[in-house]
Every structure is written in structure tokens, then in C-alpha cells.
Amino acid sequence: MIDLKPAGQLFVLACAAIISYLWLRYKHIRSVPAGTVHNAPREADASETSPRHTSANRPPLEILYHGPTDAAEGPVEVDIVAVHGLGSNVDWSWTWQDKSGRRPPVHWLKDLEMLPAVVPNARIMVYSYESRWHANAPKTRLHLCGKDFIDALHNFRNDVPGRPIIFIGHSLGGLVIQYALLLADKDEKFKYLPKNVVGFIALGCPFKGTKMQSIPDIIARFMVLANSHQGIIRDLVYGSDTLRDQLDALCQLINTLSIPTCCFFELYATDYGIRFGCPGYIKGMVCLLRGIATELANPAIQVVREESACIDGWPKKPVQTDHLKMNKYSGPEDRSFRSVSAVIKDMYAGARDVLGHRNATTQNCYFVVPFGRNENFVGRKSILQQLLGRIPPSANQYDCQRTAIEGLGGIGKTQIALEVAYQVRDKHPDCSVFWVPAVDATSFENAHRDIGRQLGVKGIEDDKADVKMLVKAALGHKSAGSWLMIVDNTDDIKLVTSLSEYLPSNRKGSVLFTTRDHSVVSSLDISPKGLINIGEMSREESFEMLKKYVKQESRWHDMKSTTELLDLLADLPLAIRQASAYMFQNGIPTTKYLRYCQSSDKDMVKLLSEDFQDRGRYDASKNPVAMTWLISFEHISQSRPLAAQYLRFICFLAEKDIPISLLPPGRSELEIDKAIGTLKGYAFIMERNEPDSFDIHRLVRLVMRNWLQTNGEWQEWVTKVSQRLTDKYPFPKHENRAIWVRYLPHVLQLRNECADKETGLLFNVAESYSQLGKYNEAEQMYRQTLELRERVLGRKHPDTLTNMNNLAAVLDRQGKYEEAEKMDRQTLELRERVLGKEHPSTLGSMNNLASVLNKQGKYEEAEKMHRQTLELREQVLGKEHPDTLRSKANLDICLQAKTDKGL
Incomplete structure (x- = not known):
């Protein structure tokens, strides 16, 4: 085993590449006599092509066989287009060579005894593109090849746009065809082309990539110093996400149009070194790089394996040859040719039937949607992709799919469903699309009557007919074909329950619902996989939408506003x-509209209540955001009274982190859970990571507050919320800090609306500020509370005196000693008069006054008061009481301060 470091591997690879290049050029010079013209196709190095053979010097499409020349033989009925593979050349890619030289070359696409004899009424042509992996192909991408191919077909066939097409792709050529079909299907200009395809033959096409991809990539880098990172070679990485996504899209298109297909796969391994007259050489070089010397004994490589060349559900056939020869046939009796040509003949013979069935299916499809396509629709790509992968009937052949789009009113559910309707129509021409509004029972029935008329249902015009049941029966029959029904605005749970028995069911059908209420999803028995929650748009999507509707850049160019x-x-x-x-209507920019919104809540609600025209909604006079949500509120009030009460309650709280414990109690925990679940289902409130809290939507809160004012319920709910917060908000201490810190933002939100009698709540908030070290805020709150208590309770009330004491303490902490002393003296005087000189609270005031005197340097008076406080606390509380010990410590501090000052 050879073990090379990365630097050594690179050196060996470079040397091997240089040697290979020199060796190949030597072989080329030795094998080509001087003066030889390269005019005969042969199995040689892909680089051995004269200038006239390069794709840049020839048209992209060339006819090899024009079809019958005699009118008696009939017209041309089918176009057959072949696309060669990687590293190939259109002249020799389809040509068999006899290496002994005893037989002439055989070009099976144009030689009269070959394919033209099998399909005499076909026009056969080839597409040429730059695929030389060691030259220009690394600079080319499959997407570009596909685009060029579809442009060439469109321009070349403009005189016969409806003629059937059979594609033949060898190796990479199959992927070029794939890209071309997918691009054409997305473009209205070229959409007719896939609809005319009656056959697709794939000869060793790497639909899932090839594990051989790295070999040409490595050699191309060193032989020509080409960067293949973005090119065709890199497009062929085995198992890449791009290839998988493209294959999924192709399968969907093939299934939708019922295009006949057949995959041929190689049975033998391929030795690429044979092409250069050095069997095993390239494989040996790669093995050397990898340090696997033992692999040199087995130089053959299977280029495109069966699992990549064959697609589940497509017919497949083996070819008794390797990858280089599966598109080259020696004659009419060649077993590979007979196998491939038989499939082509069948596709040719069935072309008319395929198109006839496709056209009949398409003609029997219906598109009953009351709105035009929203040309200003933006974003939501991931949601659309999720829906389009689920709702087409072909996505699940075993059941009638039920899917729901759920979200807050105004979040864009109807517009998403509308865009989906048009995309399904475009991508699945064999699928009917029906739109049914469930705003009320009348709109639901009227939509069914329209559908029944389109389907030609008997008895649909009868006044006594059960229209909904007739349509359900018609769509449940197999003759209805594939269909998608979109039931929009299923927000009224009672209405949905009463109408659910009329929902059609068919294995070739699918139903998509839009709703604001999660309970509707449960009642319709929609699985969690079928539920798609819709949130706000991303900022990029929002900005794009604003630009589309405002139109003039000058009105939105101020990015801050x-x-x-x-x-x-x-x-x-x-x-x-x-x-x-x-x-747009008033010609104002975002800066001015923002100023209107920020001026007051009332102005903001007024703007949210403005009517505007929108053809994509049912009633142009009821478009405003406020109206949309109030309709939902009416539904909630009828079905879940406690949920409606909670919505009234929480609109007085802060928007974020609302604890469930702050809400008024219900009759049971189950009733509370249902109420909260209803508000979440309508997306009025949103779950947080913490299970016991939620957020309220900002604009929902604003509209709800305005509704309470308009309907005269404002003061009633201010009082209820104040009382509830007073009951729940504890006096702030260190041990209950987690509770009051969480409640504090909600109390502050209500602060300016608290009734005078809720001074206990304000007092606790003031103390909370003091605990948090926010002394300025604490002082302001204490002064406000003191004013209220003096007015409501009187100056001598114990609560008023406690308020004065705490205000003095906050002033002390801020260094406002003179004000603190004055307040402490007033508090002490009143407590002595009301509570008595020995009351613990009175003693506390004496201690506070002594401390503030000490801080001002009034040591004699401070010492005297500390001694009085200590003496009284020892008598009243005992010598070991914490307050007594605190007085003793304070006296020591005072005495030490006197000593330090030399007094």
C-alpha cells in the first residue's frame, strides 16, 4: 500500500497528468499519418475533433434523416431528437466503428437500414452542445445547456409546434433533456413543448449522479488547468441535493403528462483507458493518487450504476455492453439496437393515442376560481413548496388528502391558496380546481351549484335539489378525474360542522382548507402533517410587497421610516x-403615513379601518384589517365566551410574556385551556417557549382596545383588570422576586388607567422600582400614590403613613437628605400621634430620621435619637430582636462618625 501525504499526492498527480498528456499526444501523432483529414467519425480521443466539428461552428440542431421523400409514404409524424453525453461529439457519439477496418462505420440514427427503417415517418435529428470535460465543458452548466436546448427546439420547430417528440438521451444528454423539460414547463412561452413529448429514452443517464465524477474533474484540472468547480462535471456528484430535487420535479412532470419512458442501463464495466489506447491507465493513475495500489489489477469502472440510471416506476431494460458502447450499434441485428429501437417503435406507434388521451384529460378539467391571479403576490416560497408537494391528488394515490392553512386573519391565507390554485393548474393540467367560500351557508351552496353546472350534473338546476350532495356524488365518482377543492374561510366551527358531511372524498381528489380557528382543523380530522401554520411575512417579503403596491420609489426610499x-x-x-x-391613493410617502400611525392609537385604528379595493377578497367594502379581526372576535364570542373575556382582559396588558396565572379564573382548568387554545387557534395570541405564558399580536391588541371604547366596555374592563392585578401582584421581596418581576411590565402597561382605589397596586409597583434600584421611578410612583392616599384615605391613615415613610427612604437613597429629613419628621410626628410613641412603626420612623440626620453630619441630634430608639426597642421588642440590634449598630456608626470628626 502506498501512503502519500497531501503534498506528495498533488505532486504525483501533477506528474501523472503531464505524462498522460504527453503520452496521448504521442499516440495521436503516431496514429495519424501526415496530411490525414479528420473527416471520418471514429472511437478516438474526444479532443481529436477538427474545428468544423466543434459545437461553436455548427447549428445546435441538425437533421440526420428528413423522413419520407415520397408523398405516397405519408407525412412526417414524429420528431426524434437525440442528445449525446459527456465528453462526446455529435459526429462520432452515435457511430459504431469496426477497429479492424473491414466494415464501414454505422450511424444508427441516420443509416437507412437502421432507425429510419424502424420508424420511416419520423424526422430524426441531433442536438449538439459543448460537453468536452477536458476543454470547455467545465465552464458550462446543465441549466445553460437545458435553456439553449429548449430555445433551439422552439425556434427549429416553429412551423410544426404541435408535432409529437421522442427524446433519446445518452448519459449526460438525458440530464440536458431533463433540464430542458423542467425549464419549459415553468415558462408560458415554452409550456407547449413538454405537452407534445410522447417518449423519453434514457441510455445510461446519471439521474442520481455518478461516482466516476471525480476522475474527469481531476484530469481536467491538470491537463487544461480548467476550473470545473461550477461546471458540468461538478453537476454530476453522486447523490447531490440538486440532482435529487431535479429528478423529483421530472418525475412529477412525467406522471402529470403520462409521458412514456424507458431506462436502459449498462451491464458491463467501462475501461476509459481503452479510448486512449492505454487500457487501465486512467484507473491506475487515480488509484495511485489514492494510495490503493491493489486496485490496479481491476482497471474497469461501472460509470452509471443501475440505481442511478433507473427510476422507480419507469420501465427499465439492461444493455449487454458498457457505458461507451450502449449508444453505438453495429447493425440491424445488434441485440442492443433491437432492444432500443423496439421501444422507440412502440413510442412512435402510440404517439397519437398519448396526445389524444392527454388532450382529452386536459379538456375535461375545470378551473372554477372566482378571483384572478394576484400578479403582486410575493414570497412564501417555502410554504408554497410544502403545499405543492402535498395537495396535488397525485401526491397520494391511496387517499383523499386533507390539508389546512391556519393563521391570523389578514395573514395571507386566501392569497396563498389562490396562488396555489394557479400553480396546480399550471403544473397539473389534468387536475380540476374548484374554489368554495365557506363565509356562510349560502356562499357554500352557491359555489357548489357553479361547480355542478361546470360538471354538467343532472338535476343541479332543480330548486328542490340537494346541490351539495349532488356535487359530492359527482366528485366521488372515478369519472371526475383528478381534482382539488379549496374551501376558503372555514372559520365558523358551527357552520363547518354542519357542512362537513358534504365534503367530497375520492382517491383522485384533495381538499385544502383555510381557517383562523384551530378547532376547525380538529373537527375536520386533519392530521398534524396536513396542518400548515402561517406567520407574518419576512422583512424582505414585506418590503417587496410594499414596493409592488406603492409603486413609486420616492414614497418608500426613506428606509428608516x-x-x-x-x-x-x-x-x-x-x-x-x-x-x-x-x-398610493393619497400620494403620501411612508414617512407621513408613519407619522399618522404614531400620533395616537385612535389614528392608527382609523387607518386600519380604512376601506380599500382588493379583487382578491369577497367583499370590497369589508377589507379593513380591523373588520377582519372583529369578525373573528364575533365567532369567538358565540362559541367560547371565556376566550372572548380573556381577549378583552389581555388587551390591557403588555404584548409579551403574559402569564396564564394573571388571567381571571374559569370554572375549571379544562375550560381555561379551551379558551386559551381558541385564542391561539385564531392566532390572536402566540405561544412562547415557556408553557405558561403567551404573547398577543400588537395590532390585535390595538383593535380590541378600540372596540372596547366604541362599545362602552372600557371602564368596566379597566376596573376588572386593576382588581385582578391588585390581587395577584405581591408586595415585592427578595424571595418572591421571580413573580413580581414577571408581573411588573403588565402592571406598568395599566398604570395610567388604574382607578384611584387601586393605590395598593401602585404602592407595590413603587416598592418594586426601589428594589430594582430605579429610585427616580420609585419616587415618582410613591408621590403619585401618596397623593391618592391622602385624598382617599386621609393623611393619618396607616397606609398613608407607610407611603410617607417609604418615600422618605427613597429620597434618602438618592442623597436628597433634606427632603428625606423633612418627610421623616412629618411621618414620625403623625405616627406618634396616631399609633403611639412605642409602636414598632413609630420606632422605625425614629430610626430612619436618626440615620438621615447622621448622613447630614448632625451627629448630636442623631446620637440622641438613636439612643431613644434603642432604649424603646429594648423595652418593647427585647434586647435580642433584630430591630433592636439594628438600632445598636446604627448608634455605633454614629459614635464612630463623631470620633472620626474629632467631636
Whole structure:
């Protein structure tokens, strides 16, 4: 075993590449007599092609056999197009050579006794592209080859655009055909081309890549110093994600159009060294690089293995040869030719039937959708991909799929479903699409009547007919073909329950629902895999949407204002649509619209309530964001009263991290869970990582607060929320810090709306600020609370006196000693009068006053008061009481301060 370090491997590889290049050129000079013209195709080095053979000097498509020359033989009925593989040349790729020289070359695509004899009424042509892996191919990509191929076909066949096509691809040529078909299917200009394909023959095509990919890559780097990193060679890495995705898309297209296919795979290994007259040489060089000397004894390599060349569900046939010879046949009796040509003959014979069935299927499909395609639709690519992989009936041949798009009103569910409807129509022309609004029972029935008319259902016009049941029966029959039904706005759980028996079911059918209510998903028995939750758009998507609707760059070019506006609108599609419509209609920029929104909540709600025209919604007069959510609120109020109460309650709290423990109690834990689940189901509130808390959507909160004011419920709910927070908010201590710190943002949100009698809550908040070291905020809150308590409770009330004491303490902590002293004296005087001189609270005030006197340097008075406090605490509380010991320590501090000052 040879063990080489990386540097040594690179050196050996370079030397081997140089030797190989010199050896090949030597072989070439020795084998070609002077003056020889390269005009005969032969199995030689791919680089041995004269200038006239290069793809740059010839048209992309060339006819090898024009079809019948005699009118009596009939017209040309099919085009057969062959595409060669990697490292090949269109002149010799399809040609068999007799190495002994006794027999002439055989070109099976054009020699009259070969394929033209099998399909005489076909026009046979070849496509030429640069595939030399050691020259220009590393600079070419499959995507570019596919694009060039489809352009060439379109231009070449413009006089016979509807003529059937059979493709033959050898090796990489099959992938070029694959890319061309997929590109054409996505482009309206070329979409007709895949619909005319009646056959696809793959000769050793590496649909899943090849493990031989690294060999030409290595040699190409050193022989021509080419960078193949982005080229065809790199496109062939075995098992790559790109090849897998492309293959999935091709299979879907093949299945949709029912294109006949056949995969041929090689049975023998290939020795690439034979092509250069040095059997085993290339394999030996690669093995040397890898340090595996034992592999030199087995120089043959299987280029495209069966698992890569054959696709599940497609017919497959073996070829009794290797990869280099599976597209070269010696004559009419060649067993490989007979096998391949038989398949071509069958595809040729069945071309009319395939197209007839395809056209009949397409003609019997219906597209009953009330809205046009939204040309301004942006983003949501991952969601669309997920839906398109699930909802086409062909995605599950064993069951009628049920899928639901769930999300907040205005999040874009209907627009996503609409885009999906058009994409299914384009990608699956054999699939009918029906749109059924479930806004109410009438719209549901009317949509079914329209569907019944399209299907020609008997009795559909009868006034007494059960329209919904008739349509269900029609779509349940196998003659209905493939269909997708989109049931939009399934938000009313009672309505959905009553109509669910009319939902059709057929293994060739699929039903897609859009809903705001998660309970609808459960009632329709939709599996978790079938549920797709929709959130706000990404910032890039939001910005792109705003630009599309506002149109003029001058109105959104201020990126700071535009970003702030999108923040305010929470990247909600309907809100962005409404804002952009207002800006477009009134000719204002984002800066001014943002200023309107920020001026007051009332103005913000007014803007969210503005009507605007949108053809993609059912009622142009009810488009506003506010109206959309209030409809959902009405549904909740009827089905889940406690959930509606909770929504009223939480709109007074902060938006983030709302603990469930703050909510009013329900009759049972089950009822509470259902209420919270309902709000989550409508996406009014969003789950957090913590199981006991949630967030409320910013705009939902704003609209709900406005609704309470408009309907006269504001003060009632302010009082209820204040009382609940007063009951739940504890007096702040170190041991309960986790609780009050979490509750504090919600109390602060309610601060300016608290009723006067809820002074206990404000007092606790003031103390919370003090505990957090926010003394300025604590002072302001204590002063506000003191003013309220003096007015409501009176100056001598114990709670008022406690408030004065704590305010003095906060002033002390801020260094406002004179104000603190004044407040402490007032508190002490009132406590002595109300509580008595020996009351613990009075003694606490004496201690506080002594301490603030000490801080101001009034040591004599401070000492005297500390001694009085100590003496009284010893008498009242005892010498070992913590407060007594604290007084003793304070007296020592005072005495030490006097000593330090020399007093």
C-alpha cells in the first residue's frame, strides 16, 4: 500500500497528468499519418475533433434523416431528437466503428437500414452542445445547456409546434433533456413543448449522479488547468441535493403528462483507458493518487450504476455492453439496437393515442376560481413548496388528502391558496380546481351549484335539489378525474360542522382548507402533517410587497421610516396592503403615513379601518384589517365566551410574556385551556417557549382596545383588570422576586388607567422600582400614590403613613437628605400621634430620621435619637430582636462618625 501525504499526492498527480498528456499526444501523432483529414467519425480521443466539428461552428440542431421523400409514404409524424453525453461529439457519439477496418462505420440514427427503417415517418435529428470535460465543458452548466436546448427546439420547430417528440438521451444528454423539460414547463412561452413529448429514452443517464465524477474533474484540472468547480462535471456528484430535487420535479412532470419512458442501463464495466489506447491507465493513475495500489489489477469502472440510471416506476431494460458502447450499434441485428429501437417503435406507434388521451384529460378539467391571479403576490416560497408537494391528488394515490392553512386573519391565507390554485393548474393540467367560500351557508351552496353546472350534473338546476350532495356524488365518482377543492374561510366551527358531511372524498381528489380557528382543523380530522401554520411575512417579503403596491420609489426610499412602518404593521400582509393602498391613493410617502400611525392609537385604528379595493377578497367594502379581526372576535364570542373575556382582559396588558396565572379564573382548568387554545387557534395570541405564558399580536391588541371604547366596555374592563392585578401582584421581596418581576411590565402597561382605589397596586409597583434600584421611578410612583392616599384615605391613615415613610427612604437613597429629613419628621410626628410613641412603626420612623440626620453630619441630634430608639426597642421588642440590634449598630456608626470628626 502506498501512503502519500497531501503534498506528495498533488505532486504525483501533477506528474501523472503531464505524462498522460504527453503520452496521448504521442499516440495521436503516431496514429495519424501526415496530411490525414479528420473527416471520418471514429472511437478516438474526444479532443481529436477538427474545428468544423466543434459545437461553436455548427447549428445546435441538425437533421440526420428528413423522413419520407415520397408523398405516397405519408407525412412526417414524429420528431426524434437525440442528445449525446459527456465528453462526446455529435459526429462520432452515435457511430459504431469496426477497429479492424473491414466494415464501414454505422450511424444508427441516420443509416437507412437502421432507425429510419424502424420508424420511416419520423424526422430524426441531433442536438449538439459543448460537453468536452477536458476543454470547455467545465465552464458550462446543465441549466445553460437545458435553456439553449429548449430555445433551439422552439425556434427549429416553429412551423410544426404541435408535432409529437421522442427524446433519446445518452448519459449526460438525458440530464440536458431533463433540464430542458423542467425549464419549459415553468415558462408560458415554452409550456407547449413538454405537452407534445410522447417518449423519453434514457441510455445510461446519471439521474442520481455518478461516482466516476471525480476522475474527469481531476484530469481536467491538470491537463487544461480548467476550473470545473461550477461546471458540468461538478453537476454530476453522486447523490447531490440538486440532482435529487431535479429528478423529483421530472418525475412529477412525467406522471402529470403520462409521458412514456424507458431506462436502459449498462451491464458491463467501462475501461476509459481503452479510448486512449492505454487500457487501465486512467484507473491506475487515480488509484495511485489514492494510495490503493491493489486496485490496479481491476482497471474497469461501472460509470452509471443501475440505481442511478433507473427510476422507480419507469420501465427499465439492461444493455449487454458498457457505458461507451450502449449508444453505438453495429447493425440491424445488434441485440442492443433491437432492444432500443423496439421501444422507440412502440413510442412512435402510440404517439397519437398519448396526445389524444392527454388532450382529452386536459379538456375535461375545470378551473372554477372566482378571483384572478394576484400578479403582486410575493414570497412564501417555502410554504408554497410544502403545499405543492402535498395537495396535488397525485401526491397520494391511496387517499383523499386533507390539508389546512391556519393563521391570523389578514395573514395571507386566501392569497396563498389562490396562488396555489394557479400553480396546480399550471403544473397539473389534468387536475380540476374548484374554489368554495365557506363565509356562510349560502356562499357554500352557491359555489357548489357553479361547480355542478361546470360538471354538467343532472338535476343541479332543480330548486328542490340537494346541490351539495349532488356535487359530492359527482366528485366521488372515478369519472371526475383528478381534482382539488379549496374551501376558503372555514372559520365558523358551527357552520363547518354542519357542512362537513358534504365534503367530497375520492382517491383522485384533495381538499385544502383555510381557517383562523384551530378547532376547525380538529373537527375536520386533519392530521398534524396536513396542518400548515402561517406567520407574518419576512422583512424582505414585506418590503417587496410594499414596493409592488406603492409603486413609486420616492414614497418608500426613506428606509428608516419604511422599516419603522413595517415594524408597526408587524409584517402583516393585509395591513401592508391596506397601508400601501392608502399611500398610493393619497400620494403620501411612508414617512407621513408613519407619522399618522404614531400620533395616537385612535389614528392608527382609523387607518386600519380604512376601506380599500382588493379583487382578491369577497367583499370590497369589508377589507379593513380591523373588520377582519372583529369578525373573528364575533365567532369567538358565540362559541367560547371565556376566550372572548380573556381577549378583552389581555388587551390591557403588555404584548409579551403574559402569564396564564394573571388571567381571571374559569370554572375549571379544562375550560381555561379551551379558551386559551381558541385564542391561539385564531392566532390572536402566540405561544412562547415557556408553557405558561403567551404573547398577543400588537395590532390585535390595538383593535380590541378600540372596540372596547366604541362599545362602552372600557371602564368596566379597566376596573376588572386593576382588581385582578391588585390581587395577584405581591408586595415585592427578595424571595418572591421571580413573580413580581414577571408581573411588573403588565402592571406598568395599566398604570395610567388604574382607578384611584387601586393605590395598593401602585404602592407595590413603587416598592418594586426601589428594589430594582430605579429610585427616580420609585419616587415618582410613591408621590403619585401618596397623593391618592391622602385624598382617599386621609393623611393619618396607616397606609398613608407607610407611603410617607417609604418615600422618605427613597429620597434618602438618592442623597436628597433634606427632603428625606423633612418627610421623616412629618411621618414620625403623625405616627406618634396616631399609633403611639412605642409602636414598632413609630420606632422605625425614629430610626430612619436618626440615620438621615447622621448622613447630614448632625451627629448630636442623631446620637440622641438613636439612643431613644434603642432604649424603646429594648423595652418593647427585647434586647435580642433584630430591630433592636439594628438600632445598636446604627448608634455605633454614629459614635464612630463623631470620633472620626474629632467631636
